[in-house]
Amino acid sequence: MFLTYFDAMPRRVLALVSLACVALLAFGLYLQHVVGLEPCPMCIVQRYALVLVAVVAGITAVAKSRGLLITGSGLLVLLSGFGAFVAARQSFLQWYPPEVASCGRDFYGMIETFPLKRAIPMIFKGSGDCTKIDWTFLGLSIANWSFLCFVAIALVGLVLITRLARQR
Template sequence: MLNRLSPRAVFAAVFAACASLIGFGLVLQHTVGLEPCPMCILQRYAFVMIGVVALVAALHGPVHHGIRVYSFLIAAFAVAGGSVSVRQSLLQRFPTPEPANCMAGDLDFLLGNFPLAQALPKIFSGTGDCAKVEWSLFGLSIAEWALVWFLLFLAVAAWVAFLPQARRTAAVPLVAAQAGHDAGRRSRRRPGDRIALR
């Protein structure tokens, strides 16, 4: 059943999932009152980028190399967002004696090496504490659920990129074998058979 899905349908499903995740995050922020920390906002923007790429791919309907380009972009944003999720999950699972500062250490290095380093701190103005678990579902925090979704999007991107190529590669020997079989049948015909067929 999964093999019958078109890449366009898969990209549309990825966009729908990202839109739902972002919407759920906004509900938690504005209804429940959970203020996002800078790491949460980084992950949210990773979901936004994955959703934008998936939407463009669904509208474009790419084939062959185009599918791989869109899949690579989705995988890249999934890896970036997943890296932040892993970092925040470690802060939550293994808190340090000192209060965790989201903008310190490796995240500060990351922002300092981005072209928009001076503008991004204004965007990442969340008031939450990255090491604090304020909401969980089935024992997993928001960061850990985000990691699950990033891994899922990474797996989907790899599946869409390489499975169609594998099917085309597997189909080549079958076509060649069928052509050889037809050629063999034609070579075994006798002249009398052709006259009879006329």
């Protein structure tokens, strides 16, 4: 019964995904500006991934052709997979912090100072800030929740692709 919603209204599902991403971004901004938590470089990369997922889901939601819906859903899976990878890496760093944790440059400092070829590995290496757990809900950190949200979005995209591909 639940999957029939994907068949009957795939555009509405994509609009809900986009809206959920906007809500998650708003919550992240709330944590930053009201609660006072500063995002680490990996958090910022996850935010960018979430923005891209929201934009792709929103644009795909207004697509009229089945082919565009499938293509947009595929892109949604790829982008949310990237976000899940970054969140999983940050979760790993939080669970198994390096013995020597030093606060490196911030995200924008890395991008401005180093060529992209050097900055990207530095971001994924993480800094001392990336290992710190400042906030938890139900025992999970922000990175853990981010991972779960990205995986859920990827699953929605996969279900949409399979359901739309079966329709003739």
